[in-house]
Amino acid sequence: MHLDHTHGGPGAVSADARRADGSRRALRIGLGGPVGSGKTATVAALCRALRDERSLAVVTNDIYTREDAEFLLKEAVLPPERISAVETGACPHTAIRDDISANLEAVEDLEDEVGPLDLVLVESGGDNLTATFSKGLVDAQIFVIDVAGGDDIPRKGGPGVTTADLLVVNKTDLAPHVGSDLGRMAADAAAQRGALPVVLQSLRSERGVADVADWVRAQLAAWTA
Amino acid sequence: MSRAALLVLADGRFPAGGHAHSGGAEEAVKAGRITGAASLEDFCRGRLHTTGLVAASLAAAAAVGVPAVELDAAADARTPSPTLRLAARRLGRQLMRAARATWPSDELDALAGEFPKGAHQPVVLGVAARSAGLGGDDAAHCAAYESVSGAATATVRLLSLDPFEATAVLARLAPEVDHVADLAVEAAAGALEQGAGALPAASAPLLEIGAEAHAGWAVRLFAS
Numbered sequence: 460m461h462l463d464h465t466h467g468g469p470g471a472v473s474a475d476a477r478r479a480d481g482s483r484r485a486l487r488i489g490l491g492g493p494v495g496s497g498k499t500a501t502v503a504a505l506c507r508a509l510r511d512e513r514s515l516a517v518v519t520n521d522i523y524t525r526e527d528a529e530f531l532l533k534e535a536v537l538p539p540e541r542i543s544a545v546e547t548g549a550c551p552h553t554a555i556r557d558d559i560s561a562n563l564e565a566v567e568d569l570e571d572e573v574g575p576l577d578l579v580l581v582e583s584g585g586d587n588l589t590a591t592f593s594k595g596l597v598d599a600q601i602f603v604i605d606v607a608g609g610d611d612i613p614r615k616g617g618p619g620v621t622t623a624d625l626l627v628v629n630k631t632d633l634a635p636h637v638g639s640d641l642g643r644m645a646a647d648a649a650a651q652r653g654a655l656p657v658v659l660q661s662l663r664s665e666r667g668v669a670d671v672a673d674w675v676r677a678q679l680a681a682w683t684a
Numbered sequence: 685m686s687r688a689a690l691l692v693l694a695d696g697r698f699p700a701g702g703h704a705h706s707g708g709a710e711e712a713v714k715a716g717r718i719t720g721a722a723s724l725e726d727f728c729r730g731r732l733h734t735t736g737l738v739a740a741s742l743a744a745a746a747a748v749g750v751p752a753v754e755l756d757a758a759a760d761a762r763t764p765s766p767t768l769r770l771a772a773r774r775l776g777r778q779l780m781r782a783a784r785a786t787w788p789s790d791e792l793d794a795l796a797g798e799f800p801k802g803a804h805q806p807v808v809l810g811v812a813a814r815s816a817g818l819g820g821d822d823a824a825h826c827a828a829y830e831s832v833s834g835a836a837t838a839t840v841r842l843l844s845l846d847p848f849e850a851t852a853v854l855a856r857l858a859p860e861v862d863h864v865a866d867l868a869v870e871a872a873a874g875a876l877e878q879g880a881g882a883l884p885a886a887s888a889p890l891l892e893i894g895a896e897a898h899a900g901w902a903v904r905l906f907a908s
């Protein structure tokens with residue numbers, strides 16, 4: 460056996476920062492979170508905000524349809540060849556954490572076919588509060604929850620809320636209607652996350668995705684520095 | 685050979701993409717051919733003695749050193765459904781990634797270079813087994829077992845079938861899995877002398893037809 464073996468050639472195996480041809484691969488950011496919290500809407504808004512600055516692509520992980528990919532196509536946030544859908548076999552967290560090969564292949568195929576890319580956004584299928592992305596798949600992850608899912612979610616914590624590189628509390632416009640206390644959500648999130656950042660956003664507001672887009676720009680700057 | 689290496693390769697959690705595939709079980713459930721443990725057992729038995737035997741023979745042949753390019757062509761010839769050929773190559777590519785990370789070898793690198801979008805999964809499985817220091821018998825057992833275990837796991841999810849019952853189905857099939865692996869090892873020995881054309885070509889037409897129908901569904905849980 461060749462335990463000191465180094466890899467080259469097509470389909471290298473790891474999360475190496477360099478592609479087989481020596482160029483730097485795209486930064487990969489994962490977006491996870493419960494069903495319906497606004498992951499696809501955030502991806503769409505990020506594409507609109509960043510597509511004139513950077514070369515982008517998106518991988519969606521739908522659970523039993525292609526709806527997320529189709530929504531992004533219908534909204535024309537990116538040309539169709541920059542959007543790829545992965546099928547997850549009833550287990551969205553497996554495809555982003557325990558067995559990431561299908562997602563890695565989708566990312567690499569996008570880089571081969573429409574590259575060079577600066578950023579690939581990987582949206583997980585809606586899942587539970589423990590679903591996080593493998594470090595072998597993404598370089599940073601955003602966990603998206605919403606105010607309508609209950610204002611006690613930040614307090615409950617769990618790997619997504621506690622460890623994601625960015626926590627987004629979405630749909631703040633709905634807070635008065637569902638009786639969620641934004642101040643309490645922000646305080647609980649800060650208590651769970653220490654120094655890790657939190658953004659409260661409403662995609663229905665004028666500011667929209669601006670704070671998350673700024674965070675992504677900072678990640679991109681660090682990646683290419 | 686290392687028995688523990690075989691356990692690593694055969695583990696259902698080996699990260700090679702199998703979890704997203706049902707081995708035709710999703711289509712068979714919808715068509716009413718799998719409704720519980722008994723019909724799951726019938727389905728798996730049919731799969732084992734047809735595509736399972738072919739997959740096990742290809743894997744054993746690759747593991748004992750029949751040229752992979754020749755075996756890949758033989759696998760194409762034994763898989764009428766374009767959908768299943770594509771799925772087999774996808775899974776082969778995913779297994780290749782996992783195998784190169786776990787048992788790096790020049791042979792795996794060469795195969796990846798030859799088939800950047802993936803060789804047929806059983807062929808990659810055989811070469812992976814070789815890289816892990818395993819033999820044709822081990823590769824055949826892995827492929828034969830996989831040919832039924834994937835469908836059983838998928839059925840647990842699709843029908844909310846009692847997981848104990850599904851596992852008991854696999855246990856009841858174990859002697860037949862051993863038998864199919866023996867046949868595959870013999871066939872691989874034949875292929876070493878006479879080429880890949882000597883491998884079995886058993887097929888399950890309903891699995892091929894079902895796979896084509898399944899690929900057209902708008903809503904499905906599994907990729908195949």
Ligand SMILES: Nc1nc2c(ncn2[C@@H]2O[C@H](COP(=O)(O)OP(=O)(O)OP(=O)(O)O)[C@@H](O)[C@H]2O)c(=O)[nH]1
Nearest residue numbers: 493494495496497498499500585629630661662663
């Ligand atoms: N009011 C309000 N609605 C929002 C906001 N963001 C998203 N939505 C809506 O919430 C619904 C779900 O949004 P998606 O982006 O599809 O959510 P998702 O997390 O991708 O959902 P899954 O992929 O199914 O888990 C849609 O109807 C969106 O228009 C927001 O900030 N405010």
Ligand SMILES: [Mg+2]
Nearest residue numbers: 498499527582
């Ligand atoms: Mg979505």
